Amino acid sequence: MKTQADILCIGSVLWDVIGRTAIHMQVGADVPGRITRLPGGVAMNIAMTLRRFGLTPALLTSIGRDPEGDELVADAIRxxxxxxxxxxxxxLPTDVYMAIEGGNGLIAAIADAHSLEAAGAKILAPLSDGxxxxAEAPWRGCVALDGNLTVELLQTIxxxxxxxxxxxxxxxxxxxxxxxxxxxxxxxSATLYVNREEAGLICHTQFETAPAAAAALIAKGAARVxxxxxxxxxxxxxxxxxITQTPASVLVTRITGAGDTFMAAHIAAExxxxxxEDALSQALAAAAAYVSGETPI
Structure with a gap:
């Protein structure tokens, strides 16, 4: 196995517990479906997609020395x-994310990333210990960074x-x-990857379209979004x-991880x-393949 990293993935690496059903759900619904447990978290989802494109990511995160953590690390090595x-x-125990997805989209989710937040700057030690x-010879490559880190740690970064x-x-x-x-x-040198709702929260307003949201973030000081x-x-x-492009229309079979797949595919393309233009096209195609179930997890 290659041990030299092409890119760093910093943030949440945890277990995703996802319940999925094709039935449209409302609050209190009790319906048949499938429940899966898979490696997840923003950093892990990005890393898994990067591997599909032939890149070798290094994970900077916090994982417990519990059976769940040992299993998660073994999966990452594999x-x-x-x-x-x-x-x-x-x-600190290994973190976990739980979500319910219905035919009408994401119904609810809970992210228990307390261990990552508690570990804080300890996860960044490999960037300073050689x-x-x-600090004198910093990492010069690409870094995929997720927002599960605390505000204080993001400010430090x-x-x-x-x-x-x-x-x-x-x-x-x-x-x-x-x-x-x-x-x-x-x-x-930061590129922000957000959806329209997230852009609105950052700008404290609502946007009708992605181009409008992108323009507002640039005006607010972002270098690229x-x-x-x-x-x-x-x-x-x-x-x-x-630059604006429209994704291909596909049958959506899963949601969790789609944004991370888009981000990773865009990074790999660049x-x-x-x-x-081509990087955006490739990222949209990869995200469409993921949500349609065409791409294996």
Missing amino acids: RGMVTDTIYRSED MLGT ASSPLFAAADLRVAPASPGKAERLLALLGHP LVTDGGKPTSVATADRI LGGADA
Whole structure:
């Protein structure tokens, strides 16, 4: 297995427990369906997609030294990820995410990422102890960063010399954590990946379209943004231009992880040399294949 990382994935690596049914659900519904338990979390979802594109990600996260954590790390190793960079806590349990998805979309979800938040800056140790870099010789590659980190840690990352040379790619873990990205909004090398709702929360308003949301985030100080909107047009924007494309229409069979798949596919396309138009097209195609169930997990 390759041990040299092509990209760092910093954030949540946990177990996803997902209940899915094709039936439209309301509050209090009790319906038949399927329940799965799979490796998940923003950092892990991105890493799994990057592996499908032939890249080797290193995971910087907190995983407990419990049976669930041992199983999760073993799975990451089997998938070809670098795991020596993981902070293994003796007293913090492995995090977990639970969601219910119906035929009418995501019904409810609970993210128990308390261990990641409690570990704090300990997960960044490989960037300063020489394993991946130091303050004098920082990591110069791509970093996929998720919003499950605390505001304090995101603020530290925004001003840290450890990330001064990095190509930062940032996504919120959920709409409820979108405002955490304000800490990185003005970072000169950060690309924000958000959906239309998350863009509205960051800007404290509502947007009708992804292009409008993207333009507002650029005006607010973002260097570059990608704004998705489900099956509606998606936009990538810089101060110079906005590119908008419409995803292919597909039958949606799963939702959790779609945004992470889009982000990872876009990163992989750009690292592979694709221009802005092609990278967006490839990312939308990968996300469509994922939500339709065409892509294996």
